Amino acid sequence: MISVRNLTKYYGMTLAIDNVSFEVEKGTVTGFLGPNGAGKTTTVRIITCYLTPTSGTVMVENHDVLTDSFEVRKKIGYLPENAPLYLDMNVVDYLKFMQNMRGIMGTSNGNRIKLVIERCGLGDVLHKNIGELSKGYRQRVGLAQALVHDPEILILDEPTVGLDPNQIIEIRNLIRELGKDKTIILCSHILPEVEATCKRVLIINEGKIVADGTPAELQSSFEGRGRITLQAKNNLDSFLSKIPNLPGVDRVIQSHRTAENLLNIEVETAKGSDPREHIFNLCKDNGSVLLELKREETSLEDIFRKLTGKEE
Amino acid sequence: MHQVLTLAKKEFRSYFDSPIAYVVITLFLLIAGWQFSTSLFLNNTPDLRNIFGIVRFILLFFVPALSMRLISEEKRLGTIELLMTLPIKDWQLVLGKFLSAYMLIIVTIFLTLIHYITISILGEPDFGATFAGYLGLVLIVGVYLSIGIFTSSLSQNQIVAFILSFGIVFVFFMLDKIIFFFPGFLANILEYLSIDYHFNNIARGVIDSRDLIYYLSVIIFFLFLTVQTLESRKWK
Numbered sequence: 001m002i003s004v005r006n007l008t009k010y011y012g013m014t015l016a017i018d019n020v021s022f023e024v025e026k027g028t029v030t031g032f033l034g035p036n037g038a039g040k041t042t043t044v045r046i047i048t049c050y051l052t053p054t055s056g057t058v059m060v061e062n063h064d065v066l067t068d069s070f071e072v073r074k075k076i077g078y079l080p081e082n083a084p085l086y087l088d089m090n091v092v093d094y095l096k097f098m099q100n101m102r103g104i105m106g107t108s109n110g111n112r113i114k115l116v117i118e119r120c121g122l123g124d125v126l127h128k129n130i131g132e133l134s135k136g137y138r139q140r141v142g143l144a145q146a147l148v149h150d151p152e153i154l155i156l157d158e159p160t161v162g163l164d165p166n167q168i169i170e171i172r173n174l175i176r177e178l179g180k181d182k183t184i185i186l187c188s189h190i191l192p193e194v195e196a197t198c199k200r201v202l203i204i205n206e207g208k209i210v211a212d213g214t215p216a217e218l219q220s221s222f223e224g225r226g227r228i229t230l231q232a233k234n235n236l237d238s239f240l241s242k243i244p245n246l247p248g249v250d251r252v253i254q255s256h257r258t259a260e261n262l263l264n265i266e267v268e269t270a271k272g273s274d275p276r277e278h279i280f281n282l283c284k285d286n287g288s289v290l291l292e293l294k295r296e297e298t299s300l301e302d303i304f305r306k307l308t309g310k311e312e
Numbered sequence: 313m314h315q316v317l318t319l320a321k322k323e324f325r326s327y328f329d330s331p332i333a334y335v336v337i338t339l340f341l342l343i344a345g346w347q348f349s350t351s352l353f354l355n356n357t358p359d360l361r362n363i364f365g366i367v368r369f370i371l372l373f374f375v376p377a378l379s380m381r382l383i384s385e386e387k388r389l390g391t392i393e394l395l396m397t398l399p400i401k402d403w404q405l406v407l408g409k410f411l412s413a414y415m416l417i418i419v420t421i422f423l424t425l426i427h428y429i430t431i432s433i434l435g436e437p438d439f440g441a442t443f444a445g446y447l448g449l450v451l452i453v454g455v456y457l458s459i460g461i462f463t464s465s466l467s468q469n470q471i472v473a474f475i476l477s478f479g480i481v482f483v484f485f486m487l488d489k490i491i492f493f494f495p496g497f498l499a500n501i502l503e504y505l506s507i508d509y510h511f512n513n514i515a516r517g518v519i520d521s522r523d524l525i526y527y528l529s530v531i532i533f534f535l536f537l538t539v540q541t542l543e544s545r546k547w548k
Contacts, residue, residue: 048397052546073399084390088329089322100318101398145394 001026007056016042018207029179031198032187039207040187048078077151081158083142087131099148120144136167157187205308229266231292236263239288248275319408337420348427358431364445376477379460380470382409387468403539417453448514451527456481458534465541
């Protein structure tokens with residue numbers, strides 16, 4: 001459906017996207033996940049023909065965004081970041097305007113608008129000026145605008161920014177619902193959002209794709225990698241020096257001593273291993289006392305932070 | 313083409329959603345009416361020549377005031393991103409916006425025809441001169457407006473757009489008034505570039521293709537620059 005090959009984009013001297021390639025299959029909801037400034041919006045702007053790539057190709061259903069951009073634009077419904085709208089127009093007029101601007105004219109298309117209004121829950125605010133609407137409603141008008149021509153592809157850039165938790169859940173449900181019959185690309189820096197709505201996740205950082213797969217796949221590729229937090233007392237120096245050498249321990253993330261001379265350690269375990277038993281035995285042999293021992297599985301959030309974080 | 317008209321219609325309507333159209337039209341008619349009545353009652357000259365004089369001058373401010381928001385507002389709101397990802401060519405956007413403001417100003421200018429009616433009741437107005445005068449005004453507005461829409465595409469700040477377009481328009485307006493300071497060959501070039509020189513030709517009743525070509529080419533030149541400015545975003 002959408003195929004991106006070796007896409008590179010420079011803004012002046014700044015590299016925004018660095019040789020990115022990926023495919024989006026028809027009928028999937030794909031999440032672009034990444035911290036702010038990772039290159040999500042730039043990628044999306046190239047797919048929607050707003051920007052031109054420095055090099056590389058983007059094909060949308062065999063139409064090149066450079067040479068065949070009209071065909072591409074017709075197929076895409078786009079909600080840019082922050083849902084930019086004309087604040088002095090009312091909702092119905094705006095939706096009709098956007099539909100007409102897409103070259104769809106005539107009365108039979110009123111039905112499409114009705115359907116979109118119903119789907120996006122805009123029935124109560126039809127004749128209000130967009131400027132008077134709350135952020136949640138504006139976001140929905142933005143979404144409605146992207147749907148007036150019944151596009152095959154829907155591209156949503158941070159659709160839930162600035163919404164309250166109830167509105168976020170509404171929009172997510174709507175996206176899931178739309179995902180049943182449309183190809184959707186969803187940009188976000190919010191993990192639970194992507195986890196909740198997307199079948200597939202692309203994690204982008206500093207212009208590169210650093211992970212690609214279903215949420216479950218991403219988790220399993222890190223499976224077994226977990227964290228162990230523990231607290232011990234007595235003979236701490238030798239305990240601390242021996243613990244990195246235990247089988248199954250990858251590294252010590254942090255350790256610190258409390259005022260009561262207790263030692264708190266956080267270690268990361270190697271893939272597919274569980275060194276709790278070794279830790280217990282080490283304590284026994286070393287004459288230390290183990291006060292706490294707890295193991296945690298890696299969450300998608302950990303993966304995200306690991307892949308995109310600069311520290312650690 | 314119907315997208316161009318859809319856009320023009322929407323822009324035209326949005327002038328009336330804000331006070332700007334009402335303020336501009338009212339002020340414009342007040343000033344034109346005041347000029348007309350002074351020449352009629354004080355100087356006893358029932359013609360529209362005075363109106364054409366003052367209108368050319370006040371349009372220097374009014375056209376930039378109407379054109380300043382055309383593109384800069386879209387940039388400020390971010391709606392330009394939606395507009396430019398629609399299946400429409402950039403020149404169609406520019407043309408739609410240009411036509412909306414052009415319509416508004418032409419309607420405003422033709423509202424002064426009421427003075428022509430007054431004159432035709434009082435005496436025998438020169439129809440040819442009036443027609444030529446209005447044609448000249450319509451062409452001048454086109455030039456001012458194409459400059460206005462170009463500067464509007466340069467900035468997301470309306471005030472910047474206004475001042476820039478006023479500056480450029482003013483230079484064009486002043487050209488034939490400062491040619492005495494330049495040597496002959498330069499003076500000829502400046503005179504040719506001057507808006508007023510061509511207006512005076514037309515207002516004399518001589519509708520020459522050279523003058524029409526001048527106006528049309530300046531309009532197209534600035535509209536072309538506007539399209540180029542919009543497209544340059546892609547390569548930045």
